[in-house]
Amino acid sequence: MAGRKPEHSNKRIKKKSSSLFVKSDFFDYSLLFIILFLVAFGLVMVYSTSSYTAELKTGNATYYLKRQGIFALLGIGTMILISKLDYHWWKKWSLLLMCGVIGLLVLVLILGTASHGAVRWIAIGPVQFQPSEAAKIVIILFTAHMATIKAARIGNLKIMFKVLVLPIVAVALIAKENLSTGIICAAIALMIVFVTSPRIKQFVMMGFGVVALMGIFLMVASYRLERLKIWLHPENYDKGYQTLQALYAIGSGGIFGKGLGQSIQKLGFIPESHNDFVFSVICEELGLFGAACVIAIFVLLIWRCVMIAMSAPDLYGALIVVGVITHIAVQVIINIAVVTNTFPPTGVPLPFISYGGTALFGLLVEMGLVLSVARQIRISKEY
Numbered sequence: 145m146a147g148r149k150p151e152h153s154n155k156r157i158k159k160k161s162s163s164l165f166v167k168s169d170f171f172d173y174s175l176l177f178i179i180l181f182l183v184a185f186g187l188v189m190v191y192s193t194s195s196y197t198a199e200l201k202t203g204n205a206t207y208y209l210k211r212q213g214i215f216a217l218l219g220i221g222t223m224i225l226i227s228k229l230d231y232h233w234w235k236k237w238s239l240l241l242m243c244g245v246i247g248l249l250v251l252v253l254i255l256g257t258a259s260h261g262a263v264r265w266i267a268i269g270p271v272q273f274q275p276s277e278a279a280k281i282v283i284i285l286f287t288a289h290m291a292t293i294k295a296a297r298i299g300n301l302k303i304m305f306k307v308l309v310l311p312i313v314a315v316a317l318i319a320k321e322n323l324s325t326g327i328i329c330a331a332i333a334l335m336i337v338f339v340t341s342p343r344i345k346q347f348v349m350m351g352f353g354v355v356a357l358m359g360i361f362l363m364v365a366s367y368r369l370e371r372l373k374i375w376l377h378p379e380n381y382d383k384g385y386q387t388l389q390a391l392y393a394i395g396s397g398g399i400f401g402k403g404l405g406q407s408i409q410k411l412g413f414i415p416e417s418h419n420d421f422v423f424s425v426i427c428e429e430l431g432l433f434g435a436a437c438v439i440a441i442f443v444l445l446i447w448r449c450v451m452i453a454m455s456a457p458d459l460y461g462a463l464i465v466v467g468v469i470t471h472i473a474v475q476v477i478i479n480i481a482v483v484t485n486t487f488p489p490t491g492v493p494l495p496f497i498s499y500g501g502t503a504l505f506g507l508l509v510e511m512g513l514v515l516s517v518a519r520q521i522r523i524s525k526e527y
Contacts, residue, residue, distance in 0.1 A: 164229060164230060165229060166229070166230045166519055168519040168520060170518070170519060170521055172448070172452065172515060172518040172519075174448060175445070175448045175449070175515065175518065178444055178448060179496075180220070182441060182442075182495075182496035182497065183216050183219075183220065183508075185438075185496075185497065186212070186216075186496045186498070187216060188404075189418075189422055189425070189426060189497055190208055190209055190212045190418050190422075190497075190498075190499050192404060192407070192429065193407070193417045193499075194207075194209065194417075194418035194499060195209075196411050197410075197412070197418070208418060211501060212500075212501060215502075215504050215505050216504060216508075219504055219505040219508030220508060222505070222508060222509055223508040223509065223512035223515070226509060226512030226513060226516055227512045227516045227518075228519070229516055230516070230520070231460070231461055231516040231520070232460065234289075234513075235289050235460070237285075238282070238285045238286040238289040239286065241282045241285065241286065242283075242286040242310050242311075242314070243310075244282075245275060245279045245282045245314060246310065246314055246317065248266065248275035248278070248279075249275050249276070249279065249314060249317035249318060250317065252265070252266055252275055252317075252321070253320065264276060264321050264322055273502045274502050276318045276322055276329070277502045277505075277506040279318060280325075280328065280332065280506060280510070281506055281509055281513075282314075283311050283314060283315075283329050283332050284336070284464060284467030284468060284471070284510070285464065285513075286310065287307065287308070287311050287332070287333045287336045287337065287463075287467065288336055288463035288466075288467060289460065290306070290307040291307055291336055291340040292463065294306065294307055295459060298337065298340050299341050299342050299346075301346055304346060308333055308337060311329070311330075311333040312330075315330045315333070319357075322491070323358070323490065324478060324491060324492045327358075327474075327478075328471060328474050328475055328478070328492070330354060331470055331471075331474045332467050332470045332471050334347070334350065335466060335467070335470040336463050336466055336467050336470075339462075339466050340459070340463065370383070371488045371490070372488050374387070374488075374489060375387075375485065375487070375488040375489060378485065383489075386415055386489070387489055389409055389413045389414045389424075390409070390421050390424035390483050391484075391485060392413075393409035393410075393425060393427060393428040394424050394428065394484065396408070396409075396428055397427045397428040397429065397430070397434075397435075398432070399432050399433055400431040400432075400433050400434075401427070401429045401430040401433070401434055402428060402431075404429050404430065405429065406429055407425045409428055410425050410428075418498070419493060419499050419500065420483075420491050420492060420493055420494070420498060421483055422493075422497055422498050422499070423435070423438075423483045423497075424483050426438060438497075439476075442472070442473075442476050442495075445472065446469055446472060446473055449465050449468060449472075450465075450469060452465050452521070453465035453466055453469065453517075455521045456517050456521065457521060464513050464514070464517055465513075465514050465517055468513065468514050471510065472507075472510075475492055475493070475494075475495050478490070478492045479492045479493065479494045479495075479498075480494070495507055
């Protein structure tokens with residue numbers, strides 16, 4: 145970080161930060177372009193992968209596209225609004241939001257709606273949403289706030305536990321029905337603390353603790369152990385059908401693919417190909433080249449966020465961006481690893497591209513937070 149700023153500069157920044165909305169001459173248009181490109185590409189792939197299924201189920205080939213498009217528009221509008229807010233404003237609400245999310249996660253276990261054998265949704269009339277998606281955002285805001293407050297003493301194990309106690313409760317509630325999302329939320333909280341803490345030894349100990357907890361969750365639910373067997377030998381199990389079809393799609397795409405909209409595996413062979421296994425259809429239609437370009441766009445997105453984190457005006461802003469980076473990076477890695485069968489099968493969507501309104505909206509809210517941090521960067525030259 146640069147040297148100490150003049151006193152009058154600090155006063156000017158403090159004066160601005162007291163307002164809910166922040167005026168700034170700087171806006172990260174390159175990051176905005178990447179986000180909008182991913183959203184637009186996601187809508188194209190949702191239509192490509194879901195039109196056949198939507199036609200069969202609803203008689204309307206654009207059914208899923210329209211639903212995803214509505215959430216995309218709402219999410220982009222919310223992202224722009226949040227980008228104009230002073231991100232310090234979230235500090236005063238972080239504890240209340242954390243308690244509210246924990247309450248929603250408990251409510252899911254009591255009154256939640258089941259889908260595909262898992263209780264993860266809350267239904268309000270015709271609308272369903274996953275509290276675990278809101279939990280990702282709140283864990284970022286809460287953990288970043290607590291880590292900022294305790295930054296000077298976070299190397300102390302007791303202080304670190306105080307920072308992580310509520311996120312751990314949320315992670316445990318999520319992991320009961322959705323281990324993969326629980327892992328992502330745990331990674332977010334741990335990475336924020338890792339960036340803040342100067343001690344590595346504690347994280348080694350915590351790593352062993354996380355592995356032990358994962359072992360317990362695997363033992364409690366027998367279907368999770370079955371997934372390990374399916375992962376090793378998908379050809380020997382009926383539930384390995386989706387994995388095999390995804391691998392067929394990836395293999396048949398070749399280097400440049402069959403062409404957009406020309407996938408065969410999406411015609412009922414890959415169940416709900418517009419959800420978690422959309423990457424396999426990308427490989428089939430756009431080939432290895434197209435898949436590599438998609439991965440490159442995600443790398444570019446993460447790199448741009450890293451630049452913002454490094455230039456953030458304070459620790460709180462930097463930690464918010466670190467949390468968002470961790471969420472996107474871990475989710476992309478898990479999704480692609482599952483589709484290519486390098487990781488046991490689990491339900492994790494590909495950010496911005498897989499069908500899912502709540503997930504897309506949550507990601508755009510997070511990107512709004514990143515843009516909000518970027519707006520308050522004070523730089524003398526481009527970086």
